[in-house]
Amino acid sequence: ANANIPEKDRLFITTTEVRKVDNSDLKIAKNHKAELGINLRVGKTSLNVTAYKERLKDGYAMDQTVNTFNTFIYKEYQRTENGIELTGSTPVLSTYVKPTNNLNMETKGLEFDLNIGRIDAIRTAFQLSGSWMRTKSWRNGYSFYDNSEDAASARKPVAIYSQEGDAHYRQQFVTTLRATHNIPRIGFVVTMTAQAIWQQSNWNTFGNDSIPVGFLKAEKDGSVSVNMFQKGQFTTTQQVIDDGKGHMLQYPSHTNGIKESYSPYFCFNLNVTKEISDMLRVSFFANNMFRSYPRKESKRYPGSYSILNNRFFFGLELSLTL
Numbered sequence: 001a002n003a004n005i006p007e008k009d010r011l012f013i014t015t016t017e018v019r020k021v022d023n024s025d026l027k028i029a030k031n032h033k034a035e036l037g038i039n040l041r042v043g044k045t046s047l048n049v050t051a052y053k054e055r056l057k058d059g060y061a062m063d064q065t066v067n068t069f070n071t072f073i074y075k076e077y078q079r080t081e082n083g084i085e086l087t088g089s090t091p092v093l094s095t096y097v098k099p100t101n102n103l104n105m106e107t108k109g110l111e112f113d114l115n116i117g118r119i120d121a122i123r124t125a126f127q128l129s130g131s132w133m134r135t136k137s138w139r140n141g142y143s144f145y146d147n148s149e150d151a152a153s154a155r156k157p158v159a160i161y162s163q164e165g166d167a168h169y170r171q172q173f174v175t176t177l178r179a180t181h182n183i184p185r186i187g188f189v190v191t192m193t194a195q196a197i198w199q200q201s202n203w204n205t206f207g208n209d210s211i212p213v214g215f216l217k218a219e220k221d222g223s224v225s226v227n228m229f230q231k232g233q234f235t236t237t238q239q240v241i242d243d244g245k246g247h248m249l250q251y252p253s254h255t256n257g258i259k260e261s262y263s264p265y266f267c268f269n270l271n272v273t274k275e276i277s278d279m280l281r282v283s284f285f286a287n288n289m290f291r292s293y294p295r296k297e298s299k300r301y302p303g304s305y306s307i308l309n310n311r312f313f314f315g316l317e318l319s320l321t322l
Contacts, residue, residue, distance in 0.1 A: 011084065019070055019096075027058045028103050044117030049062075051110050059103030064144050066160070066226050069095045071218045074152035086317070087164040090152040091218040102139045109133035123182045130175035144216070145250040157215040159248035162226070164208020168256075173199040187275040194268050197308075201261035202227070204254075210237060212248045258300045265294040267309050279321045286314040 037050035058248070076088035099243050111131040116124040145159040174197050181190045214228035234240050237249055273283040288309060294308045 005079075021096055021098055022070075023098050023100065026060075026099055028132045029059045029101070029103075030057045031055070032057070046113075046115045046117075049110070049114045050112075052108065052248050054105075054107040056103070056105040058101035059105060061100055061103040061139060062097040063098060063102050063139065063141060064095055064097055065141060066216065066224075068098055069093050069158065069216050069224050071143075071222045071224055073222070076152065088153065090155070091220055091222060092152050093146075093158055093218045093224065095146075095158075095217060100141065102141045103137065104140065105135065107133065107135045117251040123184075125180045127178045127180075129174065129178075129251070130173070132173045134169065134171040136167055136169050139163050142213075145212070145248065147247045147250070152179070155218070156247050157217040157227075158227075159212040159245075160214040160216065160251070161209055161249065162207060162213050165205065166207045166209065168202070169204070170202045172197065174200070176213065178240075188298040189275070191271040191273075192268070193271075194266065196264060196266050198264045199261070201259055203259040204256040206252070206254055206257060208253045210249070211235070211240060212245070215245075215248060252281070255300045260299055261295050262306075262308060265292070265308050266293060281319040281321075283317040283319070285317070286312070288312045289314075 003197045028204045031054065033052060033054040035052045036051055037048065040047045056244045070093070072089045072094050074090045075086060075088075077084050078087045079085075109132055112129065113126040113239075116126050117126075138170075138264075139162060143161045144266065145161060146156075147159070170187045177194045179192045181235050182188075183190070211234050212229070214226065217225045217227060219225055234243070240246060240249055267288050269287045271283060271285045271286070273281055275281050289312070291312045292309055294304050296308060298306065
């Protein structure tokens, strides 16, 4: 509070306006998946290979749209000798996010499982599995950039940008070797799992995110006008500046366009199970048993590092079969 104003004369005014913010036009998300696989068996050895492609359409995302911008009347008051007087009434844009069907995702990959069965001479069974996967995700619709100052009288139109061409990619190749060893005389089963992350990466691509395609403006009558530029009206940022719309330029950073990738790293897990009877088993497990935490420097932000692998943890499980 302003200490120059006597406490009995201090006044705080607030108002609340309720707007309908649901999306009655929301569609059911659709996921389409195609698979092609082969199964081979030679003796005790089996090989299963599956290739797949998956496409998510109309996925759910919390986003802004041209309809989530509303005009509010920002009233300014000033204390005078006659009390509190209204000195300004300015329409300003306010926004929120709502559920939309803007999310799209494409995933393709290959999975395999090689089981060579149990080698009786060493009482050990081996299984090798792995997968390669690449995911692309992107959003439809528009994004918005508001470069306004806080003062209501200094508010500017909100720039509209196309999201066409913007996408996020993730890719990885992982294999897991599992060895299961039996010790029948003492009822022990020891399982060692070695997971290798051979390749892991992520990156972004960008479309035209430096030149706006239109703008939103709060009108004096309380409406919101949507003003789209003609296709090809602006091809350079200088043309936007020359047209008096330089405040709409957002000068985006394309740091995420640098491909962030990690060299191979490994994780080892151990599980020891004791069969006490036909109905009771006790298992001890230790994940990331060697406490391997590779430290990788970021290519996008040199000097910052990521710690890979899950944290080491262990525990005991009791299984009762009736």
